[in-house]
Amino acid sequence: MEVLVVGGGPAGLAAAEVASAAGARVLVTEQKPSVGRKFLMAGKSGLNLTKDASPDELIAACGRAELAPMLRAFDAAAVQDWARGLGQEVFTGSSGRVFPVAMKGSPLLRAWLARLEAQGVEFRTRWRWLGGERFETRDGVQEVPARATVLAVGGASWSRLGSDGAWAGVLGGPLAPFRPANMGFDTDWSPYMARWAGAPVKGVALHCGGHLVEGEFVVSAGGVEGSAIYALSAPLRDAMGAEGVALELDLAPRTDAATLTRKLQRPRRKDSVSNWLRKATGLQGVKAALLREGGPLPSDPEALAARIKATPLHLTRPRPLDEAISVAGGVPFDRLDGDLMLTDRPRTFCAGEMLDWEAPTGGYLLTACIATGRWAGAAAARHAGSETGI
Structure with a gap:
């Protein structure tokens, strides 16, 4: 496999989309029985895709200057164009929040997965990451050699949907402590x-x-x-x-x-x-x-x-961490280079909520997850391609 993506949430799917579009063979693994579970949960309240705001406003809301390149490369306008490209029209509410006209996540997720499958992306569910390229599966421990890996394993809230934070003990190294964000x-x-x-x-x-x-x-x-x-x-x-x-x-x-x-x-x-x-x-x-x-x-x-x-x-x-909409803490940016690659693990990239940032609700969270996923996916494809010629 050329690019291995660990995590089937928005950041992981975004990484897979960009890497496969660049010509890489991509495998997405997910520890739950299906991908996009938290995405679908957000869709029950309308699926706030983004905020109709400038890149500078998005960057300020996310509170991390390190996210600036990603959010400028895939801003609120790009999110809306992406959704329309998947056949999902969007509208902007009075608060500036952007939603699909369908007001739910399932049609968008189905169209997204259809695109990924058409681009040759493979999926393995009920695969729990054990570190490196090893996974615990129903058929025993499996190993997937890959030229580049994108970790998009989520935060530490809503564990029943897959974001349990257990990866912190697997990844190791210095991490910012998890704290609840957007909570009661x-x-x-x-x-x-x-x-x-x-x-x-x-x-x-x-x-x-x-x-x-x-x-x-x-x-x-x-x-x-x-x-x-x-x-x-x-x-x-x-x-x-x-x-x-x-x-x-x-x-x-x-x-x-x-x-x-x-x-x-x-x-x-x-x-x-x-x-x-x-x-x-x-x-x-x-x-x-x-x-x-x-x-x-x-x-x-x-x-x-x-x-x-x-x-x-x-x-x-x-309220407890597992009840929070999102989390602060995770992989600090000083462990990453400009491609979101771990400096102590060449060809391993991180994206999404596992990074140490937080933002208010209102579309910022999903936009930044997708933007960082796309950024890491593109970088992974480039690094994999340095050996394969893609």
Whole structure:
């Protein structure tokens, strides 16, 4: 075999696509019974392919200058053209997120696999990587000599879909510790908040240190999750101490404190506190519950307005690594050259989420996985071709 690709997720499939298109004979191995399992899971919520953003914005979101060449070579526009080339039309939502019109991953994956098979790519499933070119299979240990290898073995979350992080003990060498990314957080809710489990909290701003995100999140039985929380998950995680971390909620981000104060000065008359608050500020339901969760409501209008603009929420811990949408940590870039080849293992390349980078949800993750896979696949084909003449 000329190019061996370990891992059948987006990065591995992208590597196989580019390497086979260059003329290399490619084998893709996957430890699960089928490829693209996490890709299909993402497709259940619409399959956010990319973000309609410039290469510079993509690079900034991914937080690693080392990814710049890959993201410039395969940017958001290229992702959309690639999807259309597979017969999947795309559209851009109001947030700039790009989705297939089909709003699921299975049609795109089927078309992608058909292309790979037409290019001669071979697949072996239920093959667990043991290191080097050795695999544990149902038929015993198999060895696949290859002129170049692309490792695209994922991160360490959603292990049931194949990203179990077990490769870290096989690969060896210095690795950045795995940490959850794009995850929810636990908090010690009062019994009253249990009734709001599953309720969306819309139109809020979240503050943590110098970081600010506007959007929405969801109250879970034991904490908070959802897009606005995920967008702040890295600074919240990094600020987490033994006692947890403080998050502030602005429950009325479109209204300033002075205006809220004037509205709260209206007499209550016979209204309950809940009705008076709703009539004066529009806060009700889960927002009003969160306001009360921060402690007794101040009677002074100015102090109450300040509470609405900065409702405290104490987070105790991140949700477990295996529940995280993605992970930080993995192979550090100082172990790789510009081709994403391991400097201590010639002709072995790394791609995708196993690299030490993280990005918020919104299409950045998938774009960078595919971009690094394509980059590593092209480099692997070149190195294999130096011996085969392809």
